[in-house]
Amino acid sequence: MAERPTEVPDAPLSLAGAALQRNAEGICLIGSICLRCGINVFPPSPVCPRCQSEDMAAAEMPRRGRIYAFSTVHAGPKQWIKPYTLAYVDLPNDVRVLAHLRGGEPSLGAEVMLGAGIVGATPDGQAIETYVFDVESH
């Protein structure tokens, strides 16, 4: 009789891979810093998109940013829970991140805080997780 396959664990599928990590302070985003020209990039990269240097180091991104623009998506690929709101978030280290927004009513320039969340599901029903930014309510 053939061996039964091991049960697949219920862990969500992560869209962010190694770029999303958990440390003592909680969730963090790991990007890169170019050791030659100093720019920060996210997602992490082994090569600098500005000066082509391959001398890149891992760099933790700031957890707080400000909303530059956002749009609530009603129509899109099947895997996303809809509607979902996407934003460009500007971090204080000059990096712009595209991310799902969660929480209160977003507004331009509002401060947001890094988190992680479920944003969709695969056709097999596995949850899809990625980094999100939470709109802080005041």
Place this chain on the structure above:
Amino acid sequence: MREVEILGVGMVPFGRFPEKSLADLGYPAVLAAIKDAGIAPRAIEIAYCGTALGGMLAGQRVLGRIGLTGIPIVNVENACSSSSSALRQAVMAIGSGAADVALVIGVEKLSKYGGGTLPLEEEDWEVRQGLVMPAVYGMRAQRYMHEFGATAEDLALVAVKNRRNGAANPDAQMRKPVTVEEVLASRPVATPFTLLQCCPMGDGAAAIVLAASGVARQFRADPIRARASDLVSGKFEPGFRDMTIPEITVRGAHEAYEQAGLGPEDIDVAEVHDAFSIAELLYYEAFGFCRRGEAAAFLRDGSSDIDGKVAVNPSGGLLAKGHPIGATGAAQVVEIVRQLRGEARGRQVANPKVGLTHATGGGIAGFDHGACSIHIFSR
């Protein structure tokens, strides 16, 4: 570089044709352009086929149907700028003396994806996070409305104008005019856009025959001169970008005007990339048709109407004509050539002398758009 002239243009009406193969969509446009040019088919020495999602050897599949093969055929992919980029390659081939007569094809079949938003490159980081084109443009619109006070109605007016123009264009996918109320009441796609502010997905093809100016006059007494043929790529920027300035179009416009020795005031008619309502407003400014921040007023004043200062998207644009992405660039040229010849019945601009086409392709992280190709023509 030698001067290049457009001899013939042709297109098939844009629409949804899921039962037709890409090749079967494409070849009638080619036959129409050849007939319009008045050349023998075998006079074509080189062909460039623009398609973004048409698959391998698209040009060969189209030309194989009509037996125009054996010549060098190059397939060009630059997202929505695919066939405009193909045209630029053809212009360079003729300009440099590598060929005397060239064919450009633009062809796309998006109905194979069913409905929904345009499928983007899954390996792109932002696409993987959930980015779709309506959201990119939605964010541009949001910033523009915030910084310059444009209203939802201003955006809707772009769709109203272009749907009105498209109603007079037998090649347009959408033939019924719409009102501001209907535009704003259509279902939300990505804020602030409603369905009627987004270009429809569909299928179509267009083709252009062009030749060196000395050769062109053997076939037609009235070829249209190509005064500028420009291609720029977006600059990858990992940080802050002002989304209200379409920087790639600003650069391309500057280069095209310089090539042609012309300025915004010289343009009588323009087909620009109105994939979403906000886009056309941004492009009035990028091309210098009006000052920064004044696009909504320019539209409301009727300055971009067919009888306005510069007729923008008399074909109905992407919003009404449709946007089978690889075919769009070539179809814009079809419209401008017809306008310059006085053949655009029902939507004819009064005596235009100079026309412009603009197609810009996007959908990957870190770029305004990936590519932008602008052409200027005159008679």
